Amino acid sequence: MTYTCYRLTFKAESPVFIGSRKIGIIQQTKRYIPGKTIWGAITANITHGLIDNGVKYSPALYKGIGKCVEDCIRTTYFYPSKDSKDVLIPRFTKDGLQYGQIGKMSENEFESTFIKSFVSTATSGDRGAAKDESLHETEYVVNRIKSDGEYKQVNWIGYLFIKGCETDRHSLNNPSDFENIEVKYDNHSVKLIDALKQLYVGGDARYGFGRLALAPYDQSEDVFGFKIDSDSLKFNIDADKTIFSHLKLNNNDKKAYIGNIEPLVSRVYGKKGFGRDIVSYGIAFTPGTCFMDGISDIKIKSFGILEQCDPKDS
Numbered sequence: 001m002t003y004t005c006y007r008l009t010f011k012a013e014s015p016v017f018i019g020s021r022k023i024g025i026i027q028q029t030k031r032y033i034p035g036k037t038i039w040g041a042i043t044a045n046i047t048h049g050l051i052d053n054g055v056k057y058s059p060a061l062y063k064g065i066g067k068c069v070e071d072c073i074r075t076t077y078f079y080p081s082k083d084s085k086d087v088l089i090p091r092f093t094k095d096g097l098q099y100g101q102i103g104k105m106s107e108n109e110f111e112s113t114f115i116k117s118f119v120s121t122a123t124s125g126d127r128g129a130a131k132d133e134s135l136h137e138t139e140y141v142v143n144r145i146k147s148d149g150e151y152k153q154v155n156w157i158g159y160l161f162i163k164g165c166e167t168d169r170h171s172l173n174n175p176s177d178f179e180n181i182e183v184k185y186d187n188h189s190v191k192l193i194d195a196l197k198q199l200y201v202g203g204d205a206r207y208g209f210g211r212l213a214l215a216p217y218d219q220s221e222d223v224f225g226f227k228i229d230s231d232s233l234k235f236n237i238d239a240d241k242t243i244f245s246h247l248k249l250n251n252n253d254k255k256a257y258i259g260n261i262e263p264l265v266s267r268v269y270g271k272k273g274f275g276r277d278i279v280s281y282g283i284a285f286t287p288g289t290c291f292m293d294g295i296s297d298i299k300i301k302s303f304g305i306l307e308q309c310d311p312k313d314s
Contacts, residue, residue, distance in 0.1 A: 002230050003074065003161040004176045007220040009084055010156045010199065010212035012143035015116070017209045018202040029115070029139040031090060031099075032287060033078040033156060033201055035245065035304025036266055041199040042192075043069050046183050049190035061185070068170040068183065074233060076223060076304045077245045077287060078158030080114060082145055084216070087157045088114075089224060090288030091242045092259040097288065101225060113145050114154070140209060156212060159223045161233060161300065162192075178217060233300040234309065239293050246284035247298065247306040259289025264305070281305060 018030040018037060043066040050065070051057050079087045086102040088110065097107040105113075117139045144151045162175040172192075174180045181192040193214070202210040222228070224244045228235045237243065246264050264281040284305070299309045 001163045001165070003163045003233060005220045005223065005228065005230065006160045006162065006178055006217055008078075008158060008160060008196070008217045009081075009215040010078070011215045012080075012141075012154045012156060012211075013198075013213050014208050014211040015140040015143050016156070016202050016212075017138060017140040017204045026117070026137045027139065029141060029202075031080075031088075031110070031114075031141065033158070034266075035075045035077055035302075037201050038075045038078060038158070038199070039066070039069060039073070039303055041201050042073065042075075042195055045195035045199065046190050046192075049195055050185050050188050053188045053190065055185055055188050064170055065183070065185065068165070068167070068172065070302050072163055072165040072172040072175075072183075074161040074300050074302070074304065076159045076300070078156040079244075080141060081155050081157050082147065082152055084155050084157065087224065089242060089244055090286075092288050092290055094258065113147075114141050115139055116142050138204065140204075155215060159220060161228075161230075178219075228300065234297055235300075237291065237295045237298055240290055241294075243285060243287060243289050243291075243306060245287055245300075245304045245306050246281075247289070247308070248281065249283040249285060250308060255295070256292035257285065257289050258292075260286040261289075262286055 016029070016033065018033055020028040020030045022028065043062065046069065047062050047065045050061070055061060079089050081087050086100045088099040088105065089101055091098050091100075099105040099107070099110045117137050119137045141154070143154050145154060146152075162172070162181060164175045165172050169186055171184045173182045173184065179191075179193050182189045183192060183195070196214045198214070199212045200210050201212060204210070223235075226235045226237075226241075226244075248264070249261060261283055264284040266279055266281075268277050268279050295308060297309045298306050301307050
């Protein structure tokens with residue numbers, strides 16, 4: 001079934017922290033919002049909406065809605081922007097890491113403009129004394145930046161691919177009419193636009209982090225400059241073009257590239273609770289990696305992860 005593509009812009013109402021690696025006492029943040037994080041936020045809001053409409057809570061409800069969203073909605077990664085025109089996707093070059101599709105912001109400039117941090121420590125004892133060896137620093141992506149003497153809003157931009165689908169208890173209807181897209185569970189429904197009006201993403205929500213508000217949205221014929229087939233979600237990458245998500249590494253892959261590779265893992269719901277089980281998706285090229293030669297038949301899979309497919313596969 002054909003997907004309808006929408007370009008979404010979210011206004012950052014608070015800073016965003018997406019946990020990355022830890023260096024010493026510094027907990028770094030990712031410079032983007034992964035597709036799985038967006039999927040989780042959408043799933044949570046739809047499920048909460050259904051519960052508010054009378055559906056009884058159960059872990060199975062979350063699991064069922066999550067599967068429905070995964071099957072019917074493909075999301076790209078989301079990237080920050082200071083003017084909603086130049087999306088700050090990373091790009092590895094011979095001159096180092098840069099950000100932006102139009103401009104060329106250096107890594108140092110990006111980090112000094114968009115990345116801040118706060119320091120905190122655990123306490124012990126009745127007097128609230130600092131606990132030994134508990135000092136740590138946490139990075140975050142700011143929601144407002146100072147430019148030309150004034151503060152400007154930071155937005156997050158990405159894409160959703162939506163198609164109609166139906167199972168025994170779940171369905172998604174009206175995929176080509178954004179304001180009337182409905183996710184149904186039995187006799188209850190929630191409009192997708194209501195679930196998207198405010199998302200909470202990433203960590204440290206207790207400090208008010210990760211609050212995004214839906215801003216302009218529209219149907220789109222391209223995704224970060226790429227033409228995507230609306231049936232198969234396949235596209236080709238020309239030489240020296242940047243990938244906008246993780247691209248899974250094939251066995252015996254010998255692509256010449258400038259960039260990085262890393263294990264692609266995430267925490268999921270398991271028998272012990274939320275985030276207690278770890279799922280591995282293998283090794284992947286990181287967003288921003290450039291290839292010396294073109295690559296064909298790249299497909300956008302679940303959670304925005306890219307995978308090179310056999311040309312015969314749909």
